[in-house]
Amino acid sequence: MAGGMSTSVAPLTSSLSKLQAVNGLFAVYKKQGPTSADVLNSLKEALLKEAGVANPNPKKRKKQMLKIGHGGTLDSAASGVLVVGVGDGTKMLSSMLSGSKKYTAVGELGKATDTLDATGAVVLEKEFEHVTKLDIEEKLKHFVGDIMQVPPLYSALKKDGQRLSVLLKKGCKVEAKPARAVKVYNLSLQEFSPPHFTLHIECGGGFYVRSLVDELGKAVSSCAHVKELIRTKQGQFTLEDDTLQEEHWTLEHVLRSLHPCPEPEDALENGAKPSDCNT
Template sequence: MAGNMSTSAAPLTSSLAKLQSLHGLFAVYKKPGPTSADVLNALKEALLKEAGVENSNPRKRKKQMLKMGHGGTLDSAASGVLVVGVGNGTKMLSTMLTGSKKYVAVAELGKATDTLDATGSVVLEKGFEHITRSDVEEKLRSFTGDIMQVPPLYSALKTQGQRLSVLLKQGHKVEAKPARPVKVYGLTLQDFQPPLFTLDIECGGGFYVRSLVDDLGKALSSCAHVKELTRTKQGPFTLQEHALHQHQWTLEHIRRSLQPCSDGDHLDQQRST
C-alpha cells in the first residue's frame, strides 16, 4: 500500500517541482473586469490545478507553494499586458514599475466622471462642439516630456495603509495626493471622431492615463474621461508577441515564454528605439 501511495504521489511531486523551479518574468493578458490581483490568483489556481494541487487549499498555502507577483496594477476596466514574476523573478518586478509602458486609450469628450473612467458616475457635462482635431494635437504637446501630474482619487495608491479607492467606496473623505513628476515619451492622437478620440501613449512609471485625459479635457475648455484602456507594452513585453491568454496559462507555455533571471541578468527597461 505504501508503494502505491508513493507511485501515485510521484507525478504530483514532479509537476509541482517543475512549477516551483520556474524563476523569471513573463506576461499574461488581462481582460477588462477582474482586478490585477484577481488575474494573478486565477493564474496561480490554473497552474496549481495542473500540478495536481487541490483547489480547496487556503490562499495562504497556495502562496507558499507558488511565489508569484505582478509588476504594476492595471485598472479593473483596463485590459492588456500584465507582467508576472515567478520564483526569484518577483525580485525583478520593481524594474517593471519604473520602466516604459505603452497604452491605447479611447476617451470621450463632454463628460467627466468621479473615477475618471467609464466605471464611475458622471459628475460634469460640458459642450465639446468647439474642439477640433488640431486643438487636441496642440494641447497634447504640453503633456509630453517631463510633466507634473495629480494621481486620481480612485487609485491603488494608499494613505495610512489603505487604498484610496477602497476608502472612497466606504464613504470616507479622501484628499488628493500632491502632483508628482512623471515622464511622457510619446503622445499621439490616432483618431478623432467627436465625442470619441483615441490616444497612443508611451510613458514611464507612476503615470495615470485617466489623469491625462481628465487634464486634457479641462485644457480644451471641456471635460473628458477614459472609455477604454489597453496596455500594449510593459518593459520588453508586448501585447501581440508575449501576453499569454487564459487558455495558455499552462506550465509548458510559461516555460517557453519565460525570461529567466540570474546573477547579473538585466532586462532593458529603457524606451525602445
C-alpha cells in the same frame, strides 16, 4: 497498495517541484473586469491545479506554495499586458514598475466621471462641439516630456495602508495626492470622431492615463473621461507577441515564454544589484 500510492503521488510531487523551480518574468493578458490581483490569483490557481495541489484554503495555500507577483496594477476596466514574476523573478518586478509602458486609450469628450473612466458616475457634462482635432493635437504637446501630474482619487495609491479607491468606496473622505513628476516619451492622437478620440501613449512609471485624459478635457474647455484603456507594452513585453491568454496559463506555456533571471555577472553588467535575482 503502498506501491500504488507511491506511483500516484510521485508525479504530482514532481510537477509541483518543477513549478516551484521556475524563476523569471512572463506576461499574461488581463481582460476587462477583474482586478490585477484577481488575475494573479486565477493564474496561481490554474498553475497549482495543474501541479495537482488541492486548495481547501486557496489564498493561504497559494501564497505558501508558489511565489508570484505582478509588475504594475492595471485598472479593473483596463485590459492588456500584465507582467508576472515567479520565484526569484519577483525581485525583478521593480524594474517593470519604473520602466516604459505603452497604452492605447479611447477618451470621450463632454462627460467627466468621479473615477475618470467609464466605471464611475458622471459628475459633470459640458459642450464639446467646439473641440477640433487641431485643438487636441496642440494641447497634447503640453503633456509630453517631464511633467507634473496629480494621481486620480480612485487609484491603488494608499493612505494609512489602505488603497484610496477602497477608502472612497467605504465613504471615507480622501484628499488628492500632491502632483508628482512623471515622464511621457510619446503622445499622439490616432483618431478623432467626436465625442470620441484615441490616443497612443508611451510613458514611464507612476503615470495615470485617466489623469491625462481628464486634464486634456479641461485644456480644450470641455471635460473628458477614459472610455477604454489597453496596455500594449510593458518593458520588453508586448501585447501581440508575449502575452499568454487564459487558456494558455499552463507550466508548458509559461516556460516557453519565460524570461529567466540573469546570472549574477549578467545582472551586474546591466546595472542591477546582486540581490535583484538569486540563481
